[in-house]
Amino acid sequence: MKKVSIFILLAVYLAACTPAARRGVELDGTRWRVQLLEDQEILADTFLTLKFEEGKISGSAGCNRFGASYTIRSGGNLSIEMPYRQLQLCNEPVGVMQQEDRFIEIFRRVAKFRVAGDQLSFLDERGNVSKYTLQFEAGEFFGTTICRDFRGRYQAEGDSMQIFYLEMTNDVNCDETMALEEGRFTTLLGETEQYNVCADRLEINTMRGKKLVFVAEGGE
Numbered sequence: 001m002k003k004v005s006i007f008i009l010l011a012v013y014l015a016a017c018t019p020a021a022r023r024g025v026e027l028d029g030t031r032w033r034v035q036l037l038e039d040q041e042i043l044a045d046t047f048l049t050l051k052f053e054e055g056k057i058s059g060s061a062g063c064n065r066f067g068a069s070y071t072i073r074s075g076g077n078l079s080i081e082m083p084y085r086q087l088q089l090c091n092e093p094v095g096v097m098q099q100e101d102r103f104i105e106i107f108r109r110v111a112k113f114r115v116a117g118d119q120l121s122f123l124d125e126r127g128n129v130s131k132y133t134l135q136f137e138a139g140e141f142f143g144t145t146i147c148r149d150f151r152g153r154y155q156a157e158g159d160s161m162q163i164f165y166l167e168m169t170n171d172v173n174c175d176e177t178m179a180l181e182e183g184r185f186t187t188l189l190g191e192t193e194q195y196n197v198c199a200d201r202l203e204i205n206t207m208r209g210k211k212l213v214f215v216a217e218g219g220e
Contacts, residue, residue: 023070024201025051027113032120033134037103041211043093048103061100063090076114078122080107091099132185134202134214145182147174154192161195188212 034039035047042048042062049059057080058067068083083104090096112123134143142151152166166186174182191206202214 023158027070027078027115027120028055029053030120035102036213037099043095043099045093046096046099048099059192061085061103062096063100064088066104072113076112078110078113080110083107134189145185147178147182148172150186156195159196161192163190163192166190185212 006206015114032050034050037048038099046062047060048062051058052070055069055071056067057070058065060066061083064086066083066085068081070078070080072078085100085104094151106122110122116120116122132143132145134141136154139155140151140153143149148171150166151169153164155162166189186208187205188202188208189212191208191210192204193207194205195205196205204212204214206212
């Protein structure tokens with residue numbers, strides 16, 4: 001089975017609301033809607049949006065509006081100031097404020113951007129959009145998170161998949177943010193129920209209706 005790595009975990013996977021493909025790599029004047037935030041789809045009935053205009057970025061973080069200044073330099077380098085946002089508290093849907101906090105925190109780590117067609121990706125300072133890997137082999141799987149390595153056993157039949165166990169294989173001191181992100185990922189992976197492979201994409205659906213999206217790295 002091919003080795004695959006999660007497609008967008010560090011940052012966000014966005015679809016264009018305006019014809020960005022015809023603008024090359026220009027962001028000014030474009031609008032985007034977030035489709036994937038780190039390892040999860042956006043909560044139902046919430047919208048995360050971005051608008052780039054004259055050095056300013058603005059949009060909806062799911063509950064509150066936000067805004068910030070941004071600067072684009074040569075080589076696709078992008079810096080975004082830590083956004084300000086409104087202070088409204090939303091109770092529904094469950095998890096909307098946690099989703100908003102994760103979305104806002106991402107801007108602190110953005111160092112580059114990449115536009116492919118009508119899709120925009122944010123990258124870290126090393127140019128990574130992928131920090132999680134997953135490899136299957138003879139009923140076992142192996143991989144890495146943003147912090148540690150893991151392994152486990154699985155069984156697949158048809159489009160159904162069950163994870164029997166998952167364990168971390170090394171001990172590394174992670175900061176609180178990384179530990180939380182790693183925990184979200186391993187919890188979702190452990191709840192795998194169904195999978196789908198389409199071209200170079202692997203989609204894993206969980207028992208709670210969440211989704212992990214991976215893209216093949218190549219190799220057998």
